[in-house]
Amino acid sequence: MCARTSLNEKRILTFSALLASGFAGGGLVLGLLVGSLVIVFDGVYSLVSLLLTLLSLAVSRFIERPSKRQFPFGKSVLEPIVIAIKGSVILAIVAYSLYSAVTSLFAGGREVDVGIATLFGAVNVIGCGYAWWHITKKSKRFSSGLIEAETKQWQMDTLLSVAVTLGFIAAWLITLSPLSQYAVYADPMMMLLMSFYFIKVPFEMLRDALRELLMMKPSATICDTVDAEVSALDKQVTQNLEVAGVTKVGRELRVRLDVHAQGKQVQVAELEKTRKVLKDKLSKLSLDLNLTMNIAS
Template sequence: MSEKGVLMLSVYGALLFAVIGVVWGLMIDSQMILFDGGYSFISVVLSLLSLLGATYIKKRDEKRFPFGKEVIEPIIIIAKYVVILLLCVVALISSGYDLLNGGREVAPGYALAYSVLSTLGCLVVLFFLTKRARNSQSGFIEAEQKQWLMDTLLSVAVLLGFLFATLLTYTKYVYYVVYIDPLMVLLVSLYCLKLPYVMIRDHVREVLEMSPAPQIQSHIHQLVKEMEQKYQFVESVTRTSKVGEKLYIEIDFILDASSNAQTVKEHDLIREEMDHQMKGIGYTQWLTISFTQDRKWA
């Protein structure tokens, strides 16, 4: 399935769970289920934004974007997770207020039925997206997978919480049931704060064109060092950054009279060799290889 198809699946799935969650939450007055449904509604909007962004990036426009439009991807993902972060903060404040004001009455049986349905549905979508994300280097698909991971965790938390609440109704501690719903929202919101922070941090790095993940850098530097030794270059300077699906690699080889590659033709052959070796790293690569005898130009 194409990137567009995966994103559309995410949109339809989120829309379905959003409608079910909000309607069900209003019917039984459950803040946790409303939070789950509200999260899904926001997911619909954010997934549509990802879909539009992915479509726009694919359109070629070298005149206006000579270096590509990949920077749009991390910008959209940052916006997406800023919204999710705000949702978690609002839910955190709201649940804290409810806990301090006597909790919230919820029918545990109906809530439990919703949580079973929601958990199963989320697990199915998450399984598909996780499988697809492994075979793709799309930041949008990764973001969708993380988004559904959060939704699945929400659903599991709802399931466990309302299962506990249902069991509690058969004990002498039944009066604590009113605190289960806001307590779940509080705990889930606290837990879910981490993922938006990590995603925002990582994609801000891309917008700022900072170095990619250490394993990518290590692989590139190893290949460059091998070439440096093979052709007896004096030194090499490597610069890398990753923006969206594009990996920018700039390599400057510094040579002298004893180096094994002196002509333009030999340099082009080295470029071909390095280009072939770099394919194993993946991503859409922007590879620039230069040769100089003066380190000033490296």
């Protein structure tokens, strides 16, 4: 990872941690005061986001420190481990919230101060939306897996806040209608619907992180880029180059090439030239290239 990406990562994670701490405290206190399951969930989610962001920040700093003895092959594997932890924890929170919503529905619903809850939701929409926009803007040029995970966290929080605000507005309208006795079901029903919707994001985070940890095939974009650059380079060198394997682990792109000498001696200088050219070509993926070249008969 380049120095600018590393610095950008630390700045974004620090900004995210500070903002999440404010939302966590406000959500938990207000949620308990007005008796809203949805607002409590929002506060708990913000608190967990804060803890996970601090974990990401600590790992980001740790990855930058040299440690060849303990990690002879680098620390890139720590990044998908952190993302897997994030996905697992968020998935557990959503699952528990789903259970709480179902329990509340069967228990007769929940009374909520709709006015205060709606105001809180509107403030949350503005704050979370700004965080999502700010992090997305700052990560356009220099990004990483940890930053992408942070963006998804704030995306979920923003959409959650929008859903909460719209839900409480709907609940307030119900209280003004002949169906006012059903307003107590608005809060758990919102939680139920949001749980089904939001369970997709942490599931995808966990799935993608596990794919990296198991060194499975990366995204089609990465594979197509590597294949295209190797095919173009194959026409410029005397040896035949063939992609034997591609995988992505955290911020590291691991590429294994088979070099077919066709009965000729392989020049070390040409291999080094091939390595340098390919590294320059693949730099647009914003990943650290780990290239292994095998001499094949």
